[in-house]
Amino acid sequence: MGSENNGFSQPEMMEHLFTETDIIRIFAESFSTNLGSCRALEKSGFQLEGTLQKNGSVIDVQLYARINE
Numbered sequence: 857m858g859s860e861n862n863g864f865s866q867p868e869m870m871e872h873l874f875t876e877t878d879i880i881r882i883f884a885e886s887f888s889t890n891l892g893s894c895r896a897l898e899k900s901g902f903q904l905e906g907t908l909q910k911n912g913s914v915i916d917v918q919l920y921a922r923i924n925e
Contacts, residue, residue, distance in 0.1 A: 866900055874924040881923050888916040 864872060873879050884902060886893040898904070902920035909916050 870901065870922065879924065881921055883919065883921040886918050886920065888918050894918055894920075 870882070873882065882902075883905075884897055885908075886897060888894070888907060894904075897920045900922070902922045905919045905921050907916050907918055
C-alpha cells in the first residue's frame, strides 16, 4: 500500500512523470538528522533548496526538489 510503483525503478518513475505528464517540479522533505534519506534524495537527482528551521525541540527539515529541465 503506498509503496507500489507498477514495476518502475525510481529513475524510470521520474522520467515517466516528466515525459508523460506536465509536472515540472517534484519536492521532498527529510529531517536534517536523517542523513541516509538526504543522501538517497541527492543520489536520485534532487537538489537541496533549503533548510526549514525552528528554534526549540522541533527538528530542522531539509527541502529538496527535482525540476524537469
